[in-house]
Amino acid sequence: MKHEQKHNPPMKYGMAIDLDKCTGCGACMVACMSENNVPFKKDESNKLDSITWIRVYKLTNGKSFPDTEICYLPRPCQHCEGHGGHSPCVSVCPATATDYSQETGIVSQIYTRCFGCRYCMAACPYHARYFNWWDPVWPDGMEKSLSPNVSPRMRGVVEKCSFCFHRYQQAKNKAYLDGERRVPEEAYQTACTQACPAGAIVFGDLNNPTHKVHQIVKPDPHNGNKSKNPRAFRLLERLGTNTKVYYLSSREWVRRAGDNYLEHEKTGQVSKPHH
Amino acid sequence: MDSALIPKGVKRCPMWQFLLGLGIVGAVLAWGVYAMLLCWFKGLNQTNMNDYYGFALWIWADLAVIAVGGGAFFSGLLKYIIGKDELKNIINYAVLIGFICYSSALLILAIDVGQPLRSWFIFWHANVHSMLTEVAFCLSCYFSVLTIEYIPLILENRQIDKVPFFHNLGHNMHETMAVFAATGAFLSFFHQGSLGGVAGVLFGRPFSFREGLLIWPWTFFLFTWSAAAYGPCFTLLITWITEKVTRKKLVKDNVVELLAKISGWMIFTYTIAKICDTTRWANITAPGLGQTLADFYTGTAFYGYWILFAEVVLGGLVPAIILISAPLRKNPVWRVTAIILAVLGVSLNRWVMVLQVMAAPVMTFDQWILYYPSWQEVATTILPVAYGIILIMISYRYLPIFPQEAELNPIDDEPEVEAVADAPADLEPAKA
Numbered sequence: 001m002k003h004e005q006k007h008n009p010p011m012k013y014g015m016a017i018d019l020d021k022c023t024g025c026g027a028c029m030v031a032c033m034s035e036n037n038v039p040f041k042k043d044e045s046n047k048l049d050s051i052t053w054i055r056v057y058k059l060t061n062g063k064s065f066p067d068t069e070i071c072y073l074p075r076p077c078q079h080c081e082g083h084g085g086h087s088p089c090v091s092v093c094p095a096t097a098t099d100y101s102q103e104t105g106i107v108s109q110i111y112t113r114c115f116g117c118r119y120c121m122a123a124c125p126y127h128a129r130y131f132n133w134w135d136p137v138w139p140d141g142m143e144k145s146l147s148p149n150v151s152p153r154m155r156g157v158v159e160k161c162s163f164c165f166h167r168y169q170q171a172k173n174k175a176y177l178d179g180e181r182r183v184p185e186e187a188y189q190t191a192c193t194q195a196c197p198a199g200a201i202v203f204g205d206l207n208n209p210t211h212k213v214h215q216i217v218k219p220d221p222h223n224g225n226k227s228k229n230p231r232a233f234r235l236l237e238r239l240g241t242n243t244k245v246y247y248l249s250s251r252e253w254v255r256r257a258g259d260n261y262l263e264h265e266k267t268g269q270v271s272k273p274h275h
Numbered sequence: 276m277d278s279a280l281i282p283k284g285v286k287r288c289p290m291w292q293f294l295l296g297l298g299i300v301g302a303v304l305a306w307g308v309y310a311m312l313l314c315w316f317k318g319l320n321q322t323n324m325n326d327y328y329g330f331a332l333w334i335w336a337d338l339a340v341i342a343v344g345g346g347a348f349f350s351g352l353l354k355y356i357i358g359k360d361e362l363k364n365i366i367n368y369a370v371l372i373g374f375i376c377y378s379s380a381l382l383i384l385a386i387d388v389g390q391p392l393r394s395w396f397i398f399w400h401a402n403v404h405s406m407l408t409e410v411a412f413c414l415s416c417y418f419s420v421l422t423i424e425y426i427p428l429i430l431e432n433r434q435i436d437k438v439p440f441f442h443n444l445g446h447n448m449h450e451t452m453a454v455f456a457a458t459g460a461f462l463s464f465f466h467q468g469s470l471g472g473v474a475g476v477l478f479g480r481p482f483s484f485r486e487g488l489l490i491w492p493w494t495f496f497l498f499t500w501s502a503a504a505y506g507p508c509f510t511l512l513i514t515w516i517t518e519k520v521t522r523k524k525l526v527k528d529n530v531v532e533l534l535a536k537i538s539g540w541m542i543f544t545y546t547i548a549k550i551c552d553t554t555r556w557a558n559i560t561a562p563g564l565g566q567t568l569a570d571f572y573t574g575t576a577f578y579g580y581w582i583l584f585a586e587v588v589l590g591g592l593v594p595a596i597i598l599i600s601a602p603l604r605k606n607p608v609w610r611v612t613a614i615i616l617a618v619l620g621v622s623l624n625r626w627v628m629v630l631q632v633m634a635a636p637v638m639t640f641d642q643w644i645l646y647y648p649s650w651q652e653v654a655t656t657i658l659p660v661a662y663g664i665i666l667i668m669i670s671y672r673y674l675p676i677f678p679q680e681a682e683l684n685p686i687d688d689e690p691e692v693e694a695v696a697d698a699p700a701d702l703e704p705a706k707a
Contacts, residue, residue, distance in 0.1 A: 048325035048644070059640050073640070086404065088479035094407035095396040115396050116319075116389020118329035119407050125479035125637035131329060131389065133320045155318045156389025236637060238565055239479055257639050260481075260565030 011183075012081075012105035013163055014206040014244035015190070016216045016232070017074055019254055021200035024072030028054050031195030032076075035164060037152045039136030051130040053077070053161040054192055061253045071254045074201070076192065077128040077161035078235060078243035079107045088241055089120035089129065097158075105206075105244055106163050114157040121158060125236055129160045163203070164190040185211050206244060217246040233258045233267065280434055280673050284681035287672050300664045307658025310651040314386050321651040325644075330629050332648040333387045336656045338470055338625035340376040340383075341414075342498070343618060345506030347373020347421060348456075348463035352503075353537065355456035364530045367428055367676045368517075369510045374421045375666055379659030381418060386655055406472035413466030420459040424452065428674050464499050471498025474628045481564040482571050483632040485556060494628070497545070497552060504541030505621035507534045508594070508614040515611055517671065523684050525677040528605075535610055539598025542617060546591035553587070571635050575643040578631055586627060590620015 032038065032054045044050055054076040061069040080087035085100035087107055097114035100107050121129045135155045138146070146152065149166040153159045171187040185204050193203040204211035206218065217232045231248040233255045249255055255267040276290045287293070313321045324331045350369040354362040362369075385391050397411045430436060430445030468491065474483035475492025485492040511534060518525050557568040572580045597603045597613035604610055634643055648656075670676055 046325075048327060049320075057640055082478075088477065091402075091404045092407065092473075092476065094402055094405040094411060095393075095400040096402040097396075097400070113393075113396055113400055114390070115393035117387075117397075117407065118389070119405070119473070121326060121329040122633055123477050123479055127326060127638075127641070130326055131319075133318065133325075135318070154390075155320075158389075236479070238563075239481070239637075241479055260570075260637075260639055262562060262565060262567070265565070 009207050010102055010105070011208070012206040012244060013168070013188075013204070014079070014105070014213055014217075014246065015076065015163075015193070016202045016213050016246045016248060018200045018202075019071050019073060019247055019249040020231075020251070021198045022056075022072045022074060022196075023198055023200075024056055024058065024070075025197060026056055027195045027197055028074050028192035028201065029056060031191040032161070035147060035150070035191035036162070037136075037146045037150045039132075039134075039152070040138060041134050042137060049131075049133045051132070051159065053128075053130070053159075055127075059254065059257050069251070069253070071249070071251070071257075073247065073254075073257075074192070075126060075128065075235070076163075076190075076245060077107060078126050078241065078245045079105065079161075079163065080241040080243050081105060082240070082242055088123040088125065092119045092123045094119065104165075104168065106165055106168070107160075108162060108165060109158065109160055111151060111153050111157050111159065116156040116158065118158060125239060125241070129158050131158050132156060167191075182208075213246075216248070235259070277673075280432060282431075282433060282673070282675045282681075284686065285684065286686045293668070293672060296668060297665060300661050300668070303657060304661035304665065307654045307661060310654035311386050311658060313651055314655065315391065319387075319389055321649060323647060323649040323652065325646070327644040328630065328633055328646040330633060331646055332652045332656055333383050335622075335626050335629045336659075337380050337383045337387070338629060339622040340659065341380050341467065341470060342502045342621050342625055343506055343509035344373045344376025344380070345463065345467060345502030346508075346510035347376075347424075347506070348417070348459045349503040349506050350510060350534070351424070351456035352460040353534075355453040356460065359533065359537075361530050361533050364677070364679050365510065365514065365526050365534065367674075367678070368514060368526075369507075370421065370424045371428070371667065371670055371676060372510055372513055372663075374418075374425045375659075375663040377414070377418045377421055379663060380414065382659055382662075383655070406469045406476055409469040410466050410473065413462045413469060417459055417462040417466060420455050420462060423448070423455050424459070427452070428670070428676065431675050432673050463502070467499040467502040468495035471495045471628075474632055477632065480632050480635075480637060481561050481566045482635040483628060484560065484564070485552070486560060493552060497548060500541070500545045500548065501621055501624065504538060504545045505617050507538040508542075508617040508621075511535060511538070512611075512614045512618055513667075515614070517667065521671070523680065525680050525683065527679055527683065530679075531610075532604055535598050535604050535614070536601075538617070539595050539604065539613075542591060543595035543599060546587060546595055549587060549591065553583070571631070574636075575634075575645065577645060578634055578643065582623065582627060582631070586620055586623045590616055590623055594620065 029052055033052070036053060038051050038053060041050055054074055057073045057075060059071040059073055063069070081100070082088065082091065085102060087100055090098050090100045090107060094117060095113055095115060097110045098107060098120055099110070116131065118131055121131060132153050132155045136152050149170070167190070168183065168188050171183045175183045175187065190203050193201045202213045202216055204213035206214050208214055217229050229248065231250055232246045233249070234243045234246055235258050237259055247258060252267065261267065281287050322331070346369045350362055350366050353359040354366050385394065388394055397408060401408045427445045427448040430441045435441050436445065471494035472491050475485040475487070475494030478484050483494070485494045487493060488496065511531060514526055514531070561567060572578065572583060594613040594617040597609050630646070634645070636642055
């Protein structure tokens with residue numbers, strides 16, 4: 001068993017989103033909603049209490065025409081690892097309704113245990129957690145096409161992106177039946193990854209050198225920066241949330257928008273968190 | 276009509292006047308209950324809270340009443356443990372106010388959570404890493420302690436006291452009250468502190484995140500300190516309001532001045548600690564996370580630097596100096612001004628640590644979001660106030676809350692009632 005663990009370190013599922021490729025089409029949002037039975041509201045005009053597990057932000061460089069540049073930034077749950085699994089939300093939930101999986105690195109949410117205190121939402125700087133302010137509703141007839149693999153959430157609980165965890169379960173079951181101990185890369189992909197027409201989203205095991213996501217964000221021994229891809233950055237990295245969603249951009253202003261930098265600081269100079 | 280229930284040696288308003296007052300406050304209470312039922316049956320969509328303001332008016336009210344309710348544990352500590360015996364003349368009222376504050380806090384929490392029927396999960400599936408778990412355990416235990424401290428007061432009602440069992444029970448509870456006062460102080464230290472920790476551990480929120488001592492961020496200690504400092508001011512404020520409403524002097528000046536003086540020094544030392552905390556946070560913690568003080572106090576007209584000034588200077592230094600200074604403290608106008616400023620100051624602190632924490636954007640492309648409560652939120656926040664007023668009205672009318680009242684307000688035409696002296700001499704009720 002120990003021998004097996006040595007050669008099979010824990011998986012750490014993560015995502016790389018190339019912002020230079022993202023066109024902001026919103027297909028990832030639609031796919032996510034459809035895949036995960038994300039409900040609608042009767043009135044969707046107030047976006048402050050609507051639910052979108054992955055949300056596409058529109059960023060600008062703040063310059064006027066003709067120097068204006070636009071970037072679209074899809075933001076799923078960042079699946080923070082924090083320190084030893086103590087991500088911002090997991091460590092604060094009083095009822096252990098949210099948990100960090102040491103097996104997969106995925107932050108999960110147990111809807112039937114959540115009692116809706118919303119402390120996790122207060123703790124998440126990415127606004128990746130959503131409260132069900134309303135009873136879930138779907139357009140007439142659509143309830144018949146809900147996914148049977150994902151439980152609909154009731155009013156009064158918090159929900160969020162799970163990296164389509166039900167797909168992992170299915171892929172894992174199949175792999176075990178096939179005598180495998182590792183889920184093949186192509187067998188477990190999130191809905192947003194599959195739906196992205198520009199191929200901007202890549203998903204896989206960050207710990208597995210054979211996975212594309214690992215190759216994209218991790219070491220590139222030929223460019224001199226052995227720690228990570230120079231185009232890669234993470235949102236609010238200096239907070240120490242240790243997220244598993246990486247963004248890629250060749251534009252300095254986009255990388256700068258990823259974190260709070262003081263005027264004299266440059267991107268990539270991430271100081272050590274104070275906790 | 277109810278003269279047999281009214282404590283001996285004091286005078287109360289006519290029954291019709293009492294019932295009229297109860298009716299008016301009861302109408303407000305009913306309005307709050309209606310809003311509460313709406314929230315329970317229709318859900319939290321009745322509020323204006325949203326995904327940016329998951330913690331809003333209710334949680335602020337919750338933290339504020341717990342802070343000002345700290346007068347109960349700190350007065351108890353001063354009287355029973357430290358030995359400030361003069362405070363026996365206000366401790367009953369401090370306990371009553373504390374009981375109201377803590378029961379209100381529990382009620383607000385019961386409305387605030389999305390699934391109230393699952394609230395027990397916090398005990399059943401407790402996450403020992405969560406500050407909220409610590410809050411829930413200590414809050415529940417301390418409310419039990421306050422109930423135990425309030426029971427002897429009820430047992431001192433003239434008619435209840437005639438029953439030998441209740442008389443003995445009340446007497447013995449008084450004798451052991453120091454144990455409960457000590458337990459209450461211990462529990463309060465942790466749950467007041469944990470409420471500070473709730474904000475301080477949010478390492479994803481640079482506005483509230485603080486470094487720590489041992490396993491706690493130092494907002495843990497600041498919250499406990501501030502509750503002990505400002506809580507007595509609220510006790511004094513409610514006492515002053517009660518005196519104005521009843522048009523009677525209920526507590527002697529030496530008692531009020533002693534508590535005001537202690538509170539003044541506590542506020543002063545707390546404010547120094549708060550300034551040190553703010554200075555370090557603004558110069559070391561926040562810049563380390565990439566943000567500056569200006570990021571938190573500019574960008575929106577509402578959350579401006581005025582909040583910092585109002586909290587630290589107007590609600591901290593000013594009342595502290597007034598209450599420390601003997602001439603100012605002895606002047607009723609200055610004293611009352613100071614305790615009002617103090618109560619507003621600690622309430623503002625709790626507002627900042629709850630709402631501004633979430634309003635301050637952390638992602639660079641996020642925006643400041645403002646929030647205003649719905650009428651349902653306002654009604655359910657006023658609900659505990661109405662409940663508190665009713666409990667004070669009933670307690671004041673029928674229980675010996677103020678031991679000095681009879682002495683300060685002698686009456687000539689005392690109605691004929693059975694004397695308490697009928698009781699055996701060895702079962703004389705305690706005069707705590």
